Amino acid sequence: MTTPTRVLQVGAHGYGRVHLDNIAALGESGLVRLVGLCDPVPPAPETLAAFDGVPVSPELDALLAEQRPDVTIVATPIHTHLPLAVTALRAGSHVLLEKPPTPTLADFETLLAVSEETDRRCQIGFQSLGSAALAEAVDLVGSGTIGGLLGIGAAGTWIRDTAYYQRAPWAGRMVLDGRPVTDGALTNAFAHAVASALRLGGAERAGDVRRVELERFHAHPIEGDDTACVRLTRSDGLPIVVAVTVCAERTRDPYLILHGESGRITVWYTRDQLLVETGSAFPGARPVTDDAQSRARVLSRTNLLANLVDHLADPSVPLLSPSAGSHTFMRAMEEIRLDGPARAIDPRYYREEGTGQRWRPIIDGVDTVVARSAAELRLFSELGAPWAAGSPRDTTLPTRQGVSSPS
Ligand SMILES: NC(=O)c1ccc[n+]([C@@H]2O[C@H](COP(=O)([O-])OP(=O)(O)OC[C@H]3O[C@@H](n4cnc5c(N)ncnc54)[C@H](O)[C@@H]3O)[C@@H](O)[C@H]2O)c1
Structure with missing residues (x-):
């Protein structure tokens, strides 16, 4: 048996609890x-119960110097x-950094530079990149199962109430105390x-995408977006559309669609x-229906x-979510940051449910518009959503x- 890898964690509460459970397992x-x-x-005390006598401190420098971890997990606000x-x-530790990596592209470039200069790895906490369903979908496209790839769509419809935005001072903020945060539905929840x-x-790496089109809205009283879509155009023209809201009628598992000439692959x-779905089952550009998921196969996942x-x-052994692979994500996030506060949706386009911490807005027809966006690779405004005009x-x-088709 080999010596256990020494792990230090920054951020004990909130999502840090998930990492602590994982370390314990x-x-x-x-x-x-x-x-x-x-x-x-x-x-x-119950958080520490699984970690007998582990040193705890608010001072990261002192802990790093004393404990000399191999890996540091950072699960703190963006x-x-x-x-x-x-x-x-800089203390010589490799890092597992929660997503989104940083609030600005310049910060991200600094992160990449320091990782390179120190020759330490930085894995970003996009845990879905460890899903065998993603790898299999790429393989299936490569082997021609759905014909030529026409585009990628993604849809997310969740429900978040006031309590979600009041859980932390940075939630829903673009800027906090003069510092960029860039929290939003595309940059964080989805x-x-x-x-x-x-x-x-x-299309993950620097230079893989040539165009970013963005539409961002809010119905919650926040600065960032709670409902947004983005179309990223790959350097060879392939469209990648992600449409999301946390002001949905119903919560559904978010999904990705690989659109092919003769079929499509959906990944939850x-x-x-x-x-x-190929042959007579190929639904074309029709939205994914609720029953489709019941016909899906379940694959495995590798823990980051x-x-x-x-690695x-x-x-x-390749890293599943290496920091350099977050470059296009950060490029999109930078566009969101530069876009500034999201546009407020006129209250006549949403209804309200609940009160106090449980209050939530439900935007008219948003579940359908998000599903259509992923299925048709169109933005909200192109689908005629009245609250998205502009x-x-x-x-x-x-x-x-010299790059025409990114690998
Ligand atoms: N991978 C996922 O699915 C997933 C899910 C939820 C959150 N997250 C990410 O996890 C991170 C934390 O989110 P959260 O909602 O738990 O945030 P949070 O505001 O609850 O903070 C988490 C912890 O960090 C601590 N903290 C704050 N500043 C610190 C500092 N300077 N040094 C040490 N600790 C500090 C806080 O005291 C808190 O215990 C964010 O980046 C978030 O986007 C990821």
Whole structure:
């Protein structure tokens, strides 16, 4: 049996609990061991129960110097990611950094530079990139199962109430105390949809995308968006459309569609499910129906921390979510940041449900518009949603010289 990888975690509460549970589970097989926990808010005794005597401190530098972890997990608010990740990398630790990586593209470029300069890896917490359903979908397209690839669509309809936006001061904010945060439906709640769509479209790296069209709205009283869509055009013209809302009528599992000339593949990325529809079953550009998921196959998923540990032991094992692979995601996030506060939806286009912490807006017809957007690769305004009238933010980007079709 090999020595467990020494893991330090920054951020003990909120989503950090999920990482701690994962460390405890992987610790049982001896893969990892928690050697330090950093948070200005002391963890509850029950949080520490699984980690006998683990050092806890609000000071990351001191913990890094004393514990010398192999890997540091950063699961803190978005605007704290860069300084904490850089501190860990400079202390000689590899990093598993929660998504979205940073609030700005410039911060992300700094992260990449420090990772390279320190020769330490940085895996980004897009856990859906560990799904075998994504890898299989790419293989199926490669083997011609659905004919030529025409585009990628993604749809997300969730329900979030006031409590979601009041859980932390940075929630729903574009800027907090003068610092960019860039929190929103595309950059955070459905960040996995964007990252997974880019993986399926082979368009994750710098220079892979030539155009970004963006439409962002809010019905909650927030600065960022709760309902948004983006169309990223790959350098060879392939469209990748992601449409999402947290003001839905009903919660559904979000999904990705690979549109082919003779069929389509749908992947429910939070469930590792995959459905291939070809021949007489091929629905064309019709929206995904609720019953489709019941016909899907369930595949496996590789854990991102376990993958990082495996990669460190054997570099021939590729990282599932390497930081350089978040470049197009960050390019889209930068467009969102530069777009500024989202547009308020006129209250005549939504109804309200609940009160106090349970209050939520339900935008007229949004579930259907999101599903159509992913199925037809069109933006909300192009589908005639009355609350989305107007022009998208439209940015042309430089592409890599001599690259016509990204790998
Ligand atoms: N991968 C996923 O599916 C997923 C899901 C939810 C959240 N997240 C991400 O996880 C991160 C944390 O989200 P959250 O909702 O738990 O945030 P949060 O505001 O609840 O903060 C998490 C913890 O970080 C601590 N913290 C804040 N600043 C710190 C600092 N400077 N040093 C040490 N600890 C600090 C807080 O005290 C808190 O315990 C975000 O990046 C979020 O986007 C990822």
